[in-house]
Amino acid sequence: MNIDLNGKIAIVSGSTAGIGLAIARGLAAAGARVVVTGRTEARVQHAIQDIRGTVPGADLDGVAADLSTAAGAATLAERVTHADILVNNLGTAGAPKTFGELTDDDWLNLFNFNVMSGVRLTRRYLQGMVDRGWGRVVFISSESGLHIPKDMIEYGMTKTAQLAISRGVAETVAGTGVTVNSVLPGPTSSEIFANWLEPVAREQGKTLEQVQKDFVDTKRPSSLLGRFATTEEVANMVVYICSTQASATTGAALRVDGGIVRSIG
The missing domain is CATH 1.10.10 (Arc Repressor Mutant, subunit A)
Structure with missing residues (x-):
């Protein structure tokens, strides 16, 4: 299968390291113009050089902004006015705690970081995709959204929320040429x-x-x-979902969890 994303603009939130960096590299290798994002200019530029070291000629741009905030999302939207592909990868997790130890701030801060970051960016770029008749939105969830860890319940909650948002948004753009999916790494x-x-x-x-x-x-x-799993193994699934070949895959929760969740669904 030859995945060709030439002419497509892709934004990957939180793409200076880990899974996000691997996704940015994979999309760049497929020919997309990739916007690398991170909190600091130094990390963004380091990631860009990293990708160019393995993908010669990669078409890359970078935006330094805290995308966990509304102000950061606005900064990105000012710099990059439209996107064909949006990968909502930004996410974090707190230290393991029992349910009784979790404070209101633990719940609210993680929800804002993991969930609202993707909501804001999707809200900003989705309509343009619909208007152009083509687009890909991907939420990077986790097997913890289904297999809730008892010492990280608040994290699992945010990953379950991403599944609900992904499916709901997919319903709203049915038949437009825009697909919305989630990926669940282990x-x-x-x-x-x-x-x-x-x-x-x-x-x-x-x-x-x-x-x-x-x-x-x-x-x-x-x-x-x-x-x-390796970050590249997760990225491979994301690159495929973003391809033209994946046009019939939407509203799906695709697991790259190594079979952790005991389900045939």
Whole structure:
């Protein structure tokens, strides 16, 4: 399958590292003009150079803005007036806590960061896609939206919310040529997971790979993959959904979770 996105403009929120960076790289390799976004100009430029190192001739632009805020979304919209592809990847997670330890701010801050960031950007770019008769919107959710972790309930809540928004928005643009889908990664070798697990590896005198295996065995024992996915494996699914070939896939929640969720649906 030859995925050709030449002539398409793609925005990937939170694309200076991890899954977002891999998605930006994959879309650039398919020929899209990719807008890399991050909080600081230094991180944005570093990501752009990273992509150009593996995708010679990549057509890239960069916008430094905090897309978890309304002001940041407005800054991006001023710089990039329309997009054919929007990947709502921006997201984070707090430290594991029990339900009783979670404060109102824990719930509200994570909802604003993970959920409202995608709502704002989709609201800004969706109508233009409808008017042009073609577009792709992707929400990067998580298997935690279905397989709610008991020590990260607030995180799971935000990922479930993304599934509801994705499906609902897909319903509103039915028959327009615009597709809206969500992707549900499982544990992935990304910057966020590394930040969590590297201190554990040092404390236990283990390699990061050994700690990742321990995490899968103890926290995600239903995994059929038996390991962390790579960011590229997740990005491959996203690039396909953004392609012209995926025109019949919309309103879907596509799992790249290694089989963690025990469901045939």
